[in-house]
Amino acid sequence: MKAYLEGSQAIAKVVALCRPGVISAYPITPQTHIPETLAQMVAEGELKAEFVNVESEHSAASCCLGASATGVRAYTSTSSQGLLYMLEVLFNIAGLRLPLVLTCANRAVSAPINIWNDYQDAITLRDSGWIQFYAETIQEAVDLHIQGYRLSEDIRVLLPVMVNVDGYILTHGYEVVDIPEQELVDKFLPPYQLKYKLDPDNPLTLGVLAGPDYYMETRFAIQKTMEDVLEIIPEISGEFFEVFARKSGGLIEGYFLKDAEKVIVAMGSVCGTIKEAIDGLRDKKEKVGLLKIITYRPFPEEEIYQALKNAREIAVLEKAISLGGFGPLYTEIKSVFQGKKENPKISGFVIGLGGRDITKDSIRSVSDRLSGKQVDCEFIDLNLKGEHKDNLLGGSGVASQFIEQE
């Protein structure tokens, strides 16, 4: 049913439709309304699940690890510092090959303290063995959670899935969302069944010591599975379309790619802003297109190559940076063309860190710069003069105004 919902509420509703048995979360900043809404649903008997309030994100992740290991579908959400605090447990969940879906409401990482949106939190987890999706809209976020559980629990996969949803922009934004019927979700997502699980009647041990004789093979196994996942994601996205009559998910999405000479590569909600900017540029006969990466891990190298091979100039736009190196996505997009006959000019742009607003002008300036010389790591909308375009928080904001008045 279509409803007008806040992103966090919509995600909570769809997580409930996925029938998790255990939900665990740490309830303070940087948290969202997702666990709050779920906690209320559990308290009111609307959702039959155990809500475990814990003292930290580390414990929330551990709780979900335990639940999943006993064969119970689990859920948690966090962001920023919370995600980093979960980090060692998250590596364990992937290493143990435990299915789980986690929502990361993407936010910047301290210091300085910043609660606003960027991807530094999730990108830090890119090497952990988690599958990573990035949602453009609240609807896509909702759909990716259903697909996420299905994928994660697939016997061919058994890896955790992180659904990345832009903090504030999507988690605190309201828009029209189609929340699917329970029957359809049940049809698409069968009950969670784990073949090897922690069970007192059939004792077994998970995650035992694997010395130099075995450890490497476990990593190899995950790497091979990730390759398979690149095949399984389109399959699941296709089945999702059959059941819900809505195209959602998959590896990548193109916008005006066919004849595009310039292509912007990006992930998440900024893709909407880019599409708007592209419409304007297309009106001026500029052949610009967008490649949206939905699945960042595993990295869909071949699909990206096919989508970009006719482009002459490529701009990779990302809300994260590997400090001292480059934007992580930029590095990978460049590697796609290593050894290929095509040799497009690829530039890397860092944008929107710590919630710096990304406007159509920001996108246009990237598109303009593409015709200039190649850059590896250029910051967009950087302001070293102290003037800000923000409506309230910048140059016309609290501190400077009061200083001026005095």
Add this chain to the structure above:
Amino acid sequence: MEKFFLKEVRIHARAGQGAITTASLLGEALFAEGKFAYAFPHFGAARMGAPMNAFVRVSDKPIRLRSQVYEPDYLLIIDPTLIMGFDVFKGFKEGGIAIINSEEEISLLGLKKNQKAFFVPANKIAQELMGRPLGNMAILGAFSGITGLVKIDSLMEAIKRRFSGKVAQQNLEIAKRGYAYLITK
């Protein structure tokens, strides 16, 4: 490309004054009228009393643009003390309409000739009907009355869906009073 309908609303308030509720109710009412609306907040310190914005972008097609609103067609000033500290009229569109929560007319230096400002004693209305000076609902009602962008009935329905019991009743009364205020004036 063919022109389509797009209007942008910027709300100036302090955290705790119901700006997000205002934005989301407006968005929901517009959704009920078959339009697409993206309502979203932008916090400063994200603490009670800190200045913040909320925005509503409305169109007859799905909203893809995720940036803040820099050139609003409409301004809703829930807290008039913000006019002193901030340039709330920054980027205000030609022909724009501002609705300001104030019992008295405030002289507005930032306003251009073809822009209009309406003053609504929203806090007073709320104080009278609810016992709390929460002016956002009266402003929302006045917005419907002045601009006609959203029907008052759609707003009423959205309020009924959001609140229940006495709170719903009070908010409905407040919104109605705000709606009628300038029409009767």
